Amino acid sequence: MLFNSYVFLFLFLPLLFTLYAVAVRHGSGRLPLWLLLMGSFVYYAWWDLRFFALLIGLILLSHVLSRRMAKAERSRKAWLILGIVLNLSPLLVFKYADFLIGSVNAVAGSGLDLWGLVLPIGISFFTFQQIAYLVDVYRRLTHPHDFLEYALFVSFFPQLIAGPIVHHKDFIDQISKAIAKISLANVNVALTLFVIGLFKKVVLADRLSGIAAPIFKQAELGTPLNIVDAWTGAIAYTFQIYFDFSAYSDMALALGFLFGFRLPINFYSPYKSANIIEFWRRWHISLSTFLRDYIYFPLGGGRVRIDRKFLNILVTMLIGGIWHGASWTFLVWGLVHGLAIGANHLWRHYVKPRPGWLRKLAAHALTCLFLVFTWVLFNCETFAGAWHYMGQMLAFNGLVVPIEWANTLSGWGVGFTTQGDYHATPIGVLLLFSLIIFALPNTMQLFHGLYIDHGRLCPRPSRLAWKPSVPWLGFVTVLFFLTIWNMTTVSEFLYYQF
Numbered sequence: 001m002l003f004n005s006y007v008f009l010f011l012f013l014p015l016l017f018t019l020y021a022v023a024v025r026h027g028s029g030r031l032p033l034w035l036l037l038m039g040s041f042v043y044y045a046w047w048d049l050r051f052f053a054l055l056i057g058l059i060l061l062s063h064v065l066s067r068r069m070a071k072a073e074r075s076r077k078a079w080l081i082l083g084i085v086l087n088l089s090p091l092l093v094f095k096y097a098d099f100l101i102g103s104v105n106a107v108a109g110s111g112l113d114l115w116g117l118v119l120p121i122g123i124s125f126f127t128f129q130q131i132a133y134l135v136d137v138y139r140r141l142t143h144p145h146d147f148l149e150y151a152l153f154v155s156f157f158p159q160l161i162a163g164p165i166v167h168h169k170d171f172i173d174q175i176s177k178a179i180a181k182i183s184l185a186n187v188n189v190a191l192t193l194f195v196i197g198l199f200k201k202v203v204l205a206d207r208l209s210g211i212a213a214p215i216f217k218q219a220e221l222g223t224p225l226n227i228v229d230a231w232t233g234a235i236a237y238t239f240q241i242y243f244d245f246s247a248y249s250d251m252a253l254a255l256g257f258l259f260g261f262r263l264p265i266n267f268y269s270p271y272k273s274a275n276i277i278e279f280w281r282r283w284h285i286s287l288s289t290f291l292r293d294y295i296y297f298p299l300g301g302g303r304v305r306i307d308r309k310f311l312n313i314l315v316t317m318l319i320g321g322i323w324h325g326a327s328w329t330f331l332v333w334g335l336v337h338g339l340a341i342g343a344n345h346l347w348r349h350y351v352k353p354r355p356g357w358l359r360k361l362a363a364h365a366l367t368c369l370f371l372v373f374t375w376v377l378f379n380c381e382t383f384a385g386a387w388h389y390m391g392q393m394l395a396f397n398g399l400v401v402p403i404e405w406a407n408t409l410s411g412w413g414v415g416f417t418t419q420g421d422y423h424a425t426p427i428g429v430l431l432l433f434s435l436i437i438f439a440l441p442n443t444m445q446l447f448h449g450l451y452i453d454h455g456r457l458c459p460r461p462s463r464l465a466w467k468p469s470v471p472w473l474g475f476v477t478v479l480f481f482l483t484i485w486n487m488t489t490v491s492e493f494l495y496y497q498f
Contacts, residue, residue, distance in 0.1 A: 001046040003251045004201050005490045012043065013255075020259060024182050033148055033175065036156070036259060043157040044122070051120040054090060059151050061086055062130045066137045066144040076138055083134040091127045094119050099326035122161040124323055124498050126154050128290055133168050135294060142168055149175055158255035162248050162495035164266035164286035171261065178260030188468060189447065190258035192476050196443055197250030199479040200243045202487050204433065208240035209491070211426045216379055219389040226400045226419045230392040232426050238375045239433050242271060244494045245284070250443050269442045274363045276340045276370065287323070291316050306349055313345070314338040324378075324498050329386060333377050340370060440464075 001008050016039040023032040045052035062083060069079035098114045105112055133153075136142045145153070145168075153171050154160075215233030218225060225233075249267035256263035270283035280288045292301075299312040314335065321334015353359060373390060380386035391397055401409060403418045446466050466472055 001043055002490055002492065003248070003255075004198060004487065006487075012039075012046075017258060021182060030148065033152060033178075037148065037152045040152070040155045040157040040160065044155065044160060047121055048118075054120055054123075055126065055155065058087060058090070058126070058130065059154050062134060062154075063144070063147055063150050066134055066150075069134070069137055070144045080134055080138040084131055087127050087130050087134075090120075091123055093117070094123060096322075096326045103328075119497070121496055125163050125165055126160065128165050128287075128323075129154060132165075132290060132294055136168065145172055156256070156261070158252045158259075158261075159263055162252075162493055162498070163284070164249070164252065164264050165290050166263060166286070167289075170264050174261050182260055185468075186257060186260070189466070190254045192254075192466060192472070193257070193443060193447060194251050194254035195476050195480045195483070196446075197247045197254060199247075199483045200250065201247035201491075201493070202483045204436075205240050205244040205247055206486075206489075206491050207429070208236045208243065208433070211429065212236035212240055212379075216385075216389070219392070220381060220385040222384075222388060224400055224419050225389070225392040226402050227392065227395055228402055228427075229423075230389060232423075232430065234372050234376050234389070234393060235430050236426065237379050238372050239430065239437065241375060241378075241494055242437060243433075246443075248493045248495060265444060268444055269437075271368060271371070271437050272364075273367055274360050275344050275367055276337065277344050279367060279371070280337075280341065287320065291320050295319055302345075306346065309345065310342040313342045317341065327381070329377055329380060329383060332383075333374060336374055336377070 001012060003009075016035070019035050020032050020039075023035055041052065041056075044055055065079055065083040065086075069076050069083070072079055094117050097117060101112050101114055104110060133142070133150075137144060144150075149172050152175065153166065153168055156166075156171070159166055212233050215225065215229055216237065219230075219233075246267050249265075253263050253265070264286055266284060266286050268282045268285065270279050273279040273282055296312055296316040299315060300308060301312060302309050304312070315338075317334045317338030318331060319334070321330045321332070321337070324330045324333070347353065373393075376389050376393075377386045380389060392400065398417060399415065400417050400419045402421055404421065406418050441464055446464060448465055
């Protein structure tokens with residue numbers, strides 16, 4: 001069941017919220033929370049009942065282990081190791097078994113059969129979430145909670161499938177207060193934010209998919225691309241994954257707020273970053289925080305020599321890369337980002353660049369260019385496809401241009417070959433979308449002071465900040481009907497596959 005589906009929009013969400021609101025209004029103790037937990041279970045089971053059993057099993061297992069670990073003294077570490085192994089085992093089997101078998105076949109020349117297992121949606125997210133909880137119980141940073149609190153923390157449907165990866169202190173502490181936050185004003189904010197996110201997904205991200213997907217498919221098949229199509233496809237995918245993940249993040253926050261919970265911000269205009277370090281503080285913020293707190297810091301973090309710090313960054317980003325997908329392309333993608341972050345730290349350590357608008361502009365342009373190329377690696381299924389695609393972008397095998405450019409370039413004496421036609425419409429779409437990304441305020445700025453204390457991420461509100469008014473009502477109504485009009489097919493969010 002997807003957020004951008006009719007069954008979710010017009011059946012599941014209205015029904016669950018109505019039952020929840022009625023239970024809240026009549027002061028039925030913890031009944032509203034039990035309804036929310038059952039609704040979250042239904043949401044997950046709707047996709048595949050078999051994997052719902054896996055989710056329930058892991059929740060029960062981790063809940064029991066956390067309580068055993070809290071009571072133990074000498075065997076605390078043994079309980080922790082057992083909990084981590086039992087949580088990671090399904091992830092390793094479902095997500096990485098075929099990757100490991102295929103790698104062995106490639107290296108050893110064996111003919112082992114692939115298992116062909118279907119990946120349970122959300123498994124990477126709720127696995128990391130439960131491991132973080134167990135580690136914190138082991139460190140005595142928290143105490144085991146009752147089953148309702150813990151199960152709702154893990155399975156709360158807005159963040160269950162594609163994040164954010166929620167820390168227990170960001171959720172469980174709100175449970176006792178969440179019921180009191182149901183109000184017409186909060187519902188107004190939540191629905192407005194949800195519609196904006198829905199519009200981003202259906203109208204913006206899916207439109208960009210129609211541009212990028214055919215071009216990347218040609219590259220995977222080894223078909224020559226002209227340089228315009230290659231850059232158009234790469235930038236289109238760069239924008240697509242931006243709007244797709246931004247859309248899900250907005251809708252997750254909105255749905256959490258609708259039921260009285262403030263989920264952590266997971267996305268904050270990452271393409272406005274001046275360097276790759278800043279990018280990872282704005283992109284998938286909850287994953288970056290998890291990797292920092294539970295991998296980078298235990299390795300020594302930045303409290304070690306600069307060379308060891310560089311190694312810690314590489315290890316952390318390698319894990320972040322393989323978390324995204326079971327293939328060598330994701331592993332190398334993580335490695336490349338780790339090298340870039342490490343180089344950024346070395347630059348700061350040894351060069352200590354002076355601030356200035358020109359330096360910042362150049363750094364921002366370099367960061368965006370780096371992201372465009374690494375998203376090509378991220379999106380391609382094979383190294384051959386990625387290398388072929390980048391080769392077409394950089395004209396490694398000669399300049400290939402649209403047929404319409406032939407006469408002009410011939411007059412300039414430039415050597416080239418021709419392939420395909422020139423299409424101005426996709427380029428115009430990309431220019432329009434670039435204005436949305438770089439010139440307009442993001443949704444957190446629009447809802448500054450209404451949703452959450454944004455701290456350093458959002459120091460001041462936008463002049464276009466949301467307020468209950470007729471113009472905003474008209475704007476959101478138009479967005480909603482445009483979205484429904486364009487919702488001819490239901491497409492998954494890109495992060496569902498992780």
